[in-house]
Amino acid sequence: MSKITKTAVVSVVGRPNVGKSTLTNKLVGQKVAIVSSKPQTTRTRITGVLSRGETQYVLLDTPGLHKPRSRLGDYMCKVVTDTVSEVDVAVLVVEPIPNIGPAEESLIAQIKQHHMPAILVINKIDTIKKEELLAVIATYAAAHEFDAVVPISARTGEGVEELLTEIDKYAIEGPQLFPEDMVSDQPERQLVAEIIREKMLRLLDREVPHGVAVGIERWNEREDGLVEINAVIYCEKASHKGIIIGKRGAMLKEIGQQARADIERMLDAKVFLELWVKVKEGWRNNQYQMRNFGYEDQ
Structure with a gap:
């Protein structure tokens, strides 16, 4: 090399x-x-x-x-x-x-x-x-x-x-800044949260995805190689929560299936992905909540 x-x-x-x-x-x-x-x-x-x-x-x-x-x-x-x-x-x-x-x-x-x-x-x-x-x-x-x-x-x-x-x-x-096999400085948790958000951007109405953030609540790598991930989707309005979940949970299931396929490719492992939806009104204008979601950290 x-x-x-x-x-x-x-x-x-x-x-x-x-x-x-x-x-x-x-x-x-x-x-x-x-x-x-x-x-x-x-x-x-x-x-x-x-x-x-x-x-x-x-x-x-x-x-x-x-x-x-x-x-x-x-x-x-x-x-x-x-x-x-x-x-x-x-x-x-x-x-x-x-x-x-x-x-x-x-x-x-x-x-x-x-x-x-x-x-x-x-x-x-x-x-x-x-x-x-x-x-x-x-x-x-x-x-x-x-x-x-x-x-x-x-x-x-x-x-x-x-x-x-x-x-x-x-x-x-100049010196090498990253290991040669590294393709991003983003932690895996952040990449997974972004993949979930990407599926929402693709599947949902125009105004809903801009009011969402994704937090990874639990990440467990089991001995048999399965990665268990619990993620919470935060939205700004109760009406958006209904749209994200969809009729009989169909939309949330579709978001989860599409995200899981990409996450498995990225991690090169089998993944069990569980998604929850919670309302956090006005988080995009709340400095504390934005910091929680990884924004405004410089």
């Missing part, structure tokens, strides 16, 4: 639902960040780690920059702005649209303010024609002189190797 002699710390930034987590997972080679079609899926800064050859790439997948409507929203935006200023290179992920929105303008302003090397990644190129791509490149070139522009499809993997080649230019000589 080759020795790691260089590291590149990379922030992956952009507005919600642009494909940052899909890209992070594709670069790492397995799932470290949850993915859904709903905005604000990622709430904290998730570190993905890729060790290849002499270089270790540390990828900081950040929440999408949006207009905050709660203390949790404020926290998510602060994570993004803090991350932009403390890395070797920023990767700005954008939609293939020849128009720069407020979130992109804000991120470009931060990149300029910190004199940060930045790579523009135009995602979802599998959804447009090549000539449309030129208009997008021209629009962003007029706004900022990016160090590189890499068109990709995070979904299919097209252009991802080219992006890694560009990121490699910013790797610096």
Whole structure:
């Protein structure tokens, strides 16, 4: 096994639902960040780690920059702005649209303010024609002189190797930050809680998942290899509790089955997963409760 002699710390930034987590997972080679079609899926800064050859790439997948409507929203935006200023290179992920929105303008302003090397990644190129791509490149070139522009499809993997080649230019000589077999700095409990939340984002109405948090109450690894996990889903309204449980418990059962399949793959073990639902009104604006769920810990 080759020795790691260089590291590149990379922030992956952009507005919600642009494909940052899909890209992070594709670069790492397995799932470290949850993915859904709903905005604000990622709430904290998730570190993905890729060790290849002499270089270790540390990828900081950040929440999408949006207009905050709660203390949790404020926290998510602060994570993004803090991350932009403390890395070797920023990767700005954008939609293939020849128009720069407020979130992109804000991120470009931060990149300029910190004199940060930045790579523009135009995602979802599998959804447009090549000539449309030129208009997008021209629009962003007029706004900022990016160090590189890499068109990709995070979904299919097209252009991802080219992006890694560009990121490699910013790797610096230095000690190995993580063990070579490590793909994320998130503890297993947190990854499991996030997987459960991902299934809710995919299965439930738009307004319900943003008011949920997941806490792991019990984790027991039995001698026969079975992992017993009890998780509590906290929601903000009694009406949401009914939606999450569903008719005769059907929705909660579906969330549990889909989550368990992913958790078993991640842990490489058989899992017994038990889910409970409790109401915690207004937790997104309660600093103490947010800290309990792993937010606002810096």
